Amino acid sequence: MNFSVLLLLLVTLVWGTTFPLLKSASSSLSGVEISAIRFVIAAVCMLPFVFKARRETWRDGALLGALALTSYVAQAYGLEHISSNRSAFLTSLNVLMVPFIGLLFGGRLSILMVGAATVACSGIGLMSWEGGGNLLGDSATLLCALAYALYTIMLSQRAGRHDARQLAATQIILMALFASLWVLGSGASGGGAALASLPERLMPHIGTLVYLGLVATAGMLMLQAYAQRNVSADKAAVIYALEPVFAALFGWLLLSESLTVQAGIGGAMVVVAVIISELKPAEPKPAS
Structure with a gap:
């Protein structure tokens, strides 16, 4: 397992801590407000x-900032309507989207990677799937998955052309600008009441927002930009499927949340999928 893969595992571990934090913050802040504040802090x-x-x-x-912002905002909006477990499962579908969308950008379909992606999504399904669907929440979260699949593909294609710190910084600055304009526009159209109450509504979540901005956004986007120079998009997507596994593990260790046998089996399936993604297909033997 190379160093870049280990960095992406660290990125995914940190992401696993954000689901309960986003769910808590969405009790008083909208998805776009959460995104704008975390990106301004990161910027x-x-x-x-x-x-x-x-x-x-x-x-x-x-380009990358627009895709990432769409993904973040759509996920945060979806969490206003569905549970964090359901969000984790629907978001994970980007793992299956990446290899197939990659065909449109000149990629090749690897049976090994499609198999790993299928195992990963099935494992997350065992861990997270539950009833209580909501059309708006589900649709927004599927949009999040699609946007992130495109982001993963584009990042693997373009990261090697730039300094990782500069690429992450330009993304974050533009994401902060786009999200801030979005908040101002939506606040103005609503009569300004939301903007007026924003300071009061964000104060209970200031620690969460600083963590989301400095660690989960600035730090992890920079590590992503560095690591995906050397990791293909479909392999990166399978690694990112560990996010809900880490989320469940932290919930069990730190919050005493229950971890069922079914969830344990599902998590093990995702780990197996990551191991499969690291396997190298056998080289064809030269014709004699």
Whole structure:
């Protein structure tokens, strides 16, 4: 297992801590408000890295930032309507989307990676699937999965062209700008009451938002931009499927949440999927 894969495992572990935090923050903040605040915090942290960024880095950062912002906002909006477990499962469907969407960008369909992705999604299904669907919540979360599948593909294609810190910084700065304009626009259209009450509503969640901004956004986007130079999009997507596994593990260790046998089997299936993704297909024997 190479160093880049280990970095992506660390990224996924940190992401696993964000589901309960997002669920808690969404009790008083909208999805776009959570996203805007976390990205502004991250942007302040990453500001020193943008001054030497090339025009090409800003261009790719804008594309990646738009996709990531769509994914984050759609997920946070979905969590206003569905449980974090259901959100984790629906979000994980990006693992299956990546290899098939990759065909449109000149990729090749690997049976090994499709198999790993299928095992991963099945495992997350055992862990997380439950009833109580909501059309708006489910649709928003599926949009999140689609946007993140596209993000994963684009990042693997473009990360090697740029300095990882500069690429992450340009993404974050633009995401903060887009999300802030979105909040201001939606607040103005609603008469300004939401904007007026924003300081009061965010204060109970300030620690959560700082963690989401500095660690889960700034730090992890930078590690992603570095690691996906050397990891294919479909393999990265399978690794990211560990996110709900880590979320369930932290819930069990820190919050004393129940962990059923079914959830344990599902988590084990995702771990097996990651191991499968690390296997190298046999080289064809040369013709004699």
